[in-house]
Every structure is written in C-alpha cells, then in structure tokens.
Amino acid sequence: MLQIKNLHANIDDKEILKGINLEVKAGEVHAIMGPNGSGKTTLSSVIAGREDYIVTEGSITLGDENLLDMKPEERSHKGVFMSFQYPVAIPGVTVTNFIKTAINAKRKSEGKEDIPAAELLKMIREKAKLLGLKSSFLSRSLNDGFSGGEKKRNEIFQMAMLAPKLAILDETDSGLDIDALKTVAEGVNKLKSKDNAVIVITHYQRLLDYIVPDYVHVLSDGKIIKTGGKELALELEAKGYEWI
Amino acid sequence: MKNKLIASFLAFENQISTETDTDFHKIRSRAMQAFEKKGFPTKKDENWKYTSLKKILKNDYTLFPDLPKNELELKEVSNYFLKGIDSYKIVFVDGVYNPYLSETTHDGFDVCLLSSAIKKTKYQIVLNHYFNTIVSDKDSFSQLNTAFASEGAFIHIYKNKIVEKPIQIVYFTTDTGKDCMLQPRNLIIVDENSQVKIVERHQSLSAKKVFTNAVTEIFANQRAHIDYYKIQNDEEDASLIDSTYVQQKKQSQVTMHTYSFGGALTRNNLFFYQKGPHCNTILNGITLIDKEQHVDNQTNVYHQSPDCESHELYKGIYDDKATGVFNGKVIVDQIAQKTDAFQQNDSILLSDESAINSKPQLEIFADDVACSHGCTIGQLDSNALFYMRQRGIPKKEAKALLLFAFTNELVDRIRIPALKELITNIVSQKLGVELGMDL
Numbered sequence: 001m002l003q004i005k006n007l008h009a010n011i012d013d014k015e016i017l018k019g020i021n022l023e024v025k026a027g028e029v030h031a032i033m034g035p036n037g038s039g040k041t042t043l044s045s046v047i048a049g050r051e052d053y054i055v056t057e058g059s060i061t062l063g064d065e066n067l068l069d070m071k072p073e074e075r076s077h078k079g080v081f082m083s084f085q086y087p088v089a090i091p092g093v094t095v096t097n098f099i100k101t102a103i104n105a106k107r108k109s110e111g112k113e114d115i116p117a118a119e120l121l122k123m124i125r126e127k128a129k130l131l132g133l134k135s136s137f138l139s140r141s142l143n144d145g146f147s148g149g150e151k152k153r154n155e156i157f158q159m160a161m162l163a164p165k166l167a168i169l170d171e172t173d174s175g176l177d178i179d180a181l182k183t184v185a186e187g188v189n190k191l192k193s194k195d196n197a198v199i200v201i202t203h204y205q206r207l208l209d210y211i212v213p214d215y216v217h218v219l220s221d222g223k224i225i226k227t228g229g230k231e232l233a234l235e236l237e238a239k240g241y242e243w244i
Numbered sequence: 245m246k247n248k249l250i251a252s253f254l255a256f257e258n259q260i261s262t263e264t265d266t267d268f269h270k271i272r273s274r275a276m277q278a279f280e281k282k283g284f285p286t287k288k289d290e291n292w293k294y295t296s297l298k299k300i301l302k303n304d305y306t307l308f309p310d311l312p313k314n315e316l317e318l319k320e321v322s323n324y325f326l327k328g329i330d331s332y333k334i335v336f337v338d339g340v341y342n343p344y345l346s347e348t349t350h351d352g353f354d355v356c357l358l359s360s361a362i363k364k365t366k367y368q369i370v371l372n373h374y375f376n377t378i379v380s381d382k383d384s385f386s387q388l389n390t391a392f393a394s395e396g397a398f399i400h401i402y403k404n405k406i407v408e409k410p411i412q413i414v415y416f417t418t419d420t421g422k423d424c425m426l427q428p429r430n431l432i433i434v435d436e437n438s439q440v441k442i443v444e445r446h447q448s449l450s451a452k453k454v455f456t457n458a459v460t461e462i463f464a465n466q467r468a469h470i471d472y473y474k475i476q477n478d479e480e481d482a483s484l485i486d487s488t489y490v491q492q493k494k495q496s497q498v499t500m501h502t503y504s505f506g507g508a509l510t511r512n513n514l515f516f517y518q519k520g521p522h523c524n525t526i527l528n529g530i531t532l533i534d535k536e537q538h539v540d541n542q543t544n545v546y547h548q549s550p551d552c553e554s555h556e557l558y559k560g561i562y563d564d565k566a567t568g569v570f571n572g573k574v575i576v577d578q579i580a581q582k583t584d585a586f587q588q589n590d591s592i593l594l595s596d597e598s599a600i601n602s603k604p605q606l607e608i609f610a611d612d613v614a615c616s617h618g619c620t621i622g623q624l625d626s627n628a629l630f631y632m633r634q635r636g637i638p639k640k641e642a643k644a645l646l647l648f649a650f651t652n653e654l655v656d657r658i659r660i661p662a663l664k665e666l667i668t669n670i671v672s673q674k675l676g677v678e679l680g681m682d683l
Contacts, residue, residue: 048630049633076635087631088632090628090649093648102635
C-alpha cells in the first residue's frame with residue numbers, strides 16, 4: 001500500500017531524513033520508534049505533505065499514486081490521515097461542523113454531492129459511540145479548551161469519520177493517562193481492518209501494549225537502523241536506544 | 245463643501261419653526277459658529293493623521309434630498325433587520341422617518357423620534373438636561389451635526405425597567421437622484437437600574453454616494469446596563485463619520501460593539517466619560533474589509549472616578565488595499581484610583597498592500613491603577629493551516645475557517661441570538677466560509 005524509497009528530506013537546508021525505505025501493506029500495523037530528534041515527526045509530516053519540508057530525493061507512493069506530487073488536502077482525499085501530537089483549536093467551529101467540512105471536501109474531490117444530513121448524523125452517532133464520546137462534545141468548538149485526552153480522542157474520532165487507508169498516529173500517547181491511552185488504543189483497534197494500515201510513531205513502548213504492531217522500526221539520525229517484530233519494542237524499553 | 249454647509253444652514257434654520265425651539269436655535273447657531281471657525285479636520289490634525297477626508301469631501305452632496313419617490317417595501321429591506329424576533333424599530337429613509345417600517349412605543353418608556361420629542365413640551369426638561377451636554381466642542385464633525393440636528397432616534401428608558409425586546413435604529417438611503425449627506429442625531433437616556441439592548445445600522449440601498457455624519461449621545465444613569473451594537477456593512481460608495489458620546493454614572497455598565505464590514509470610509513469616534521465609581525466600559529470591535537476600504541477606530545475612555553474598569557478588544561482583518569487605524573486613548577484622572585484599564589488590538593493583514601496603524605495612548609495621572617495594552621499584527625498560523633489541509637480542507641477554505649475563528653471570540657459576546665446569527669452570517673459570507681447546519 002505505502003512504499004517509501006530512499007527518502008531524503010530537508011528543513012531550512014538541514015537534512016533530517018537520510019534515505020528511508022519502508023513498505024507498509026494493507027492490514028499491517030507498523031511502529032516507528034526512536035530517540036528525540038531522530039526524524040520521526042519529520043517522516044510523518046513528509047508523508048502527509050507539510051510544505052515546510054523539502055524532499056530532495058526518493059519517492060513515496062500510495063497504491064499506484066505518487067504522493068509527492070500532491071498537496072496535503074489531496075493526500076488526505078486519497079486516504080492519508082495523520083493524527084497530530086498538538087491538534088489545533090478552532091473557536092467557533094464545532095467538532096461536527098469541522099468534520100462535515102472535511103467530509104464534504106473529500107466528496108467534492110471525488111465529484112460527489114455533499115453528504116446528506118441524515119447520513120452524516122447517523123455516522124457521527126455510530127463513531128461517537130465507538131469512542132465513548134458524548135453528544136455534547138460534538139457541539140463544542142474544535143479542540144477549544146479540550147483536555148489532552150479529549151484532543152486525542154477527537155483525533156481518533158475524525159479518523160473514524162474519514163476512514164483513511166493509511167493512518168499515521170504521531171505521538172498519540174503523549175500527555176495521556178493510562179485510561180485515556182486505553183480508550184484511544186481501543187478506538188484504533190476497532191477501526192483496523194484488512195484493507196487499511198496504521199503507522200504508530202512513538203517514543204515509548206507503552207502504547208504498543210494496546211496497539212500491537214506487526215513490525216517495529218528503529219529510526220536514528222534520519223535512517224531506519226533496525227527492524228523487527230513486536231518483541232523489539234520490549235527490548236528497546238528495557239535496554240534503551242543506546243543498545244542498538 | 246464647507247461653504248455650502250454654511251450657506252445651507254440659514255435655509256435650514258428658516259425651514260424649521262424657530263418659535264417653539266428657541267433653545268435649540270441657540271445651540272445650533274453656536275455649533276455652526278464653532279464649525280465655521282474650525283472647518284473640517286486635515287491630516288495635520290494628530291487625530292486624523294492616518295485618515296484623509298479629501299476623497300469624500302470633494303463630492304458635491306445635497307443636504308436636503310427630495311423625498312423618496314417610492315415607498316420602501318418591507319420585503320426589500322427585511323434582510324437588514326433582525327430576523328424572527330420582536331423588536332422596536334425606528335427607521336429613517338433618506339433622513340426622513342418612515343412610520344410604515346417602524347415600531348415605536350411610549351408604553352412604559354419612550355422609543356420615538358427626536359423631532360417629535362423636541363416639539364412636545366413634556367420632553368423639554370429632559371431634552372434641556374441632556375441634549376448636547378457631552379458632545380466635544382473640539383470635534384468639528386460633531387459641531388456640524390449639532391448645527392443641523394433635527395432628526396434621529398430618541399430613547400428614554402425610565403428607572404427600573406428591563407426592556408426585553410431589542411431596539412433597532414436603521415438609517416436607509418435610497419437613490420434620490422443625487423449624492424447626499426445625512427446628519428442623524430440620536431439621544432438615548434437610560435435611567436437607574438434599567439437595561440436595554442440597541443442595534444444601530446446605516447445602510448445605503450443604491451450606488452449613489454452617501455456621506456453620513458452621525459452623532460449619538462448616551463446617558464447611562466446609576467446601575468444602568470446598555471448593550472449597544474453598531475453594524476457598518478455598507479455599499480462601496482457610502483462613508484460614515486460616527487461620533488458617540490457616553491456618560492456613565494456609578495455602577496453602570498455599557499458595552500459598545502462596533503462591527504465595521506464595509507463602506508468607503510468609516511470613522512468611529514467613541515467617547516466614554518465615567519462619572520461615578522464602579523463603572524464598567526466594554527468596547528468590542530471587529531473590522532473586516534478589503535478593496536480600498538478604510539476603517540478608523542478612535543476610542544477615548546475618560547476614567548474620571550475611582551474603582552472603574554474599561555476593557556477594549558479590537559480585531560481586524562484587512563485584504564487587498566484596505567487600511568485600518570486603531571487609536572486607543574485611555575485618560576486616567578488623578579482621582580480615578582484603582583482604575584483597571586485593558587486594551588488589545590489584534591490585526592491580520594492578508595495582502596502586501598493592506599495596512600493597519602495601531603496606536604495605544606495612555607495618559608495616567610493616578611498612581612494606584614492597573615493599565616495595560618497590547619497589539620499584534622500577523623499572518624495566519626501555518627501549523628493550523630496544515631492541520632486543516634491534512635483533514636482534506638483545501639487551503640482557501642482552511643484560511644477562511646481560521647479567520648472566522650479569529651473573529652469568533654468577539655462574535656461570541658453578542659447577547660442577542662438573532663444578531664449573533666446575523667453577524668455570523670455576514671462574517672462567514674465575507675470570508676467565504678460555509679457553515680450551514682449545526683447538528
């Protein structure tokens with residue numbers, strides 16, 4: 001599904017990614033771990049299309065399509081979703097209105113009409129229930145005054161609504177207590193299927209107790225230096241990154 | 245233009261009966277003399293440094309437009325009123341009161357016309373006590389308005405009244421065949437313990453040039469609460485100089501919301517005089533303009549009593565060649581100890597040619613006060629833009645949503661739901677945001 005070949009990327013003329021190779025197939029969960037500054041957030045931002053990063057070499061394809069040619073919104077329409085470490089607050093725009101805008105933008109790109117209100121409502125109710133979100137939450141302004149846990153749950157709610165092919169969870173565990181972490185992980189697990197894939201980017205192993213990866217990659221200084229199964233995460237937790 | 249105004253004054257004085265309003269005659273004549281002496285301000289005046297009047301004053305305005313040929317139908321103008329709620333309305337068309345569109349009252353309080361109040365003896369004491377008592381004699385536009393003052397809204401809320409329905413004051417201008425100048429004058433008195441919400445709007449309905457020089461005097465007596473909203477969303481050839489003077493007695497609260505969404509030139513002069521302890525003054529402003537529009541907000545808050553507060557928040561979005569001015573003056577007298585004055589002006593410039601001149605001016609003569617001011621000028625947050633685009637929202641729409649969010653803090657402060665809806669609609673339409681249903 002996702003193919004990354006020899007990816008090099010810069011920000012402000014400084015090379016952060018120095019030749020990443022990664023293949024993610026449908027139905028798989030990949031974890032990318034690594035110390036601070038290793039390039040984890042850069043990798044997710046480059047996949048999602050953040051324009052501050054310049055790709056100097058290599059390719060990223062989703063299915064048959066070259067993602068590097070696309071704007072961030074186009075990548076989103078093609079099924080790339082990235083959950084943010086620090087989601088942005090938009091006062092005056094409710095959670096519902098925001099997701100409606102996002103869904104209709106995607107439908108427009110596919111030449112479809114706006115989603116009928118009844119259909120949207122039904123879907124919102126279903127997904128909210130799945131994540132244990134109250135209806136009062138949905139009429140609040142997006143991320144405005146949300147707690148850390150609420151922000152992350154809202155991210156997973158949007159993921160559920162947009163049903164992406166590829167979901168990248170960037171440090172989704174940061175700032176979460178164990179209960180919130182469990183809820184978020186359960187949400188992700190419920191959304192997992194044989195047709196989509198998940199990349200979990202994390203500094204710590206604890207999220208991987210709940211979202212169990214098929215592969216664990218260790219990123220260091222802009223390169224993947226080791227790949228293994230889920231047991232690699234435990235080993236890293238015990239021995240630290242120095243060990244590699 | 246100045247000479248024409250002076251010549252017209254005599255004709256105007258002859259036109260209205262001088263017998264019944266000798267006091268008014270004196271006030272008008274004095275004001276005319278003051279205007280004659282001072283003339284129109286120029287960019288050499290410190291308060292007019294960033295606003296040029298050349299463009300609007302070179303025009304030949306008629307001061308006494310012919311009566312409109314066609315009566316306005318309600319359906320033609322219903323969009324300019326608050327929808328779905330009961331309200332009192334004082335409506336003028338080309339400076340002339342329109343009874344058909346209005347809904348006035350004398351039941352428990354007065355919502356009526358200044359001209360009729362002037363003619364009736366029972367209002368004489370009130371008028372003598374309040375009319376033209378707080379208008380600055382240094383402001384030549386206000387003096388000019390006083391000289392020609394004959395029509396406008398008169399609102400008197402007696403003590404211990406909570407007026408549930410909002411009051412709308414609307415000035416329409418139509419195509420009378422000529423460019424015209426209007427000088428409406430409003431007088432609003434709210435007595436002890438009373439509360440009222442007022443919405444004022446100036447709206448041109450034609451492509452003719454209109455120049456409105458409006459003056460409003462507002463008196464908030466003890467513990468009165470006034471919520472006042474100014475909607476300025478006019479045609480491209482309409483200009484407005486609006487001077488509003490507010491006197492507050494102890495424990496009164498006045499909130500002034502100024503929404504400047506369009507017009508060739510808009511100048512808002514706000515003067516607040518706190519004449520008793522524990523007054524609260526709140527000024528909210530949104531400016532949202534493009535093309536070559538210009539909006540100049542001048543706020544003057546005179547803290548003249550101890551333990552009072554003032555809070556100002558003005559936000560502006562400027563596109564194309566639009567320009568803005570924010571000049572926030574806070575004067576704290578020596579007697580005004582424990583004053584709490586806060587002022588903030590945030591602007592977003594969307595183009596290279598748009599500009600904002602923001603100037604706080606604090607003159608503090610008391611030593612035990614908390615006064616602060618802040619000012620930001622910026623572009624949109626790239627992080628937030630990326631977040632929205634990642635969710636599939638195209639850049640243009642994402643920008644619009646962010647701008648909408650920027651103004652929302654102020655829109656949220658509107659206490660009339662129908663007005664909040666109206667302003668939300670204007671803002672989202674201006675920004676190109678579609679916010680249809682809220683589920």
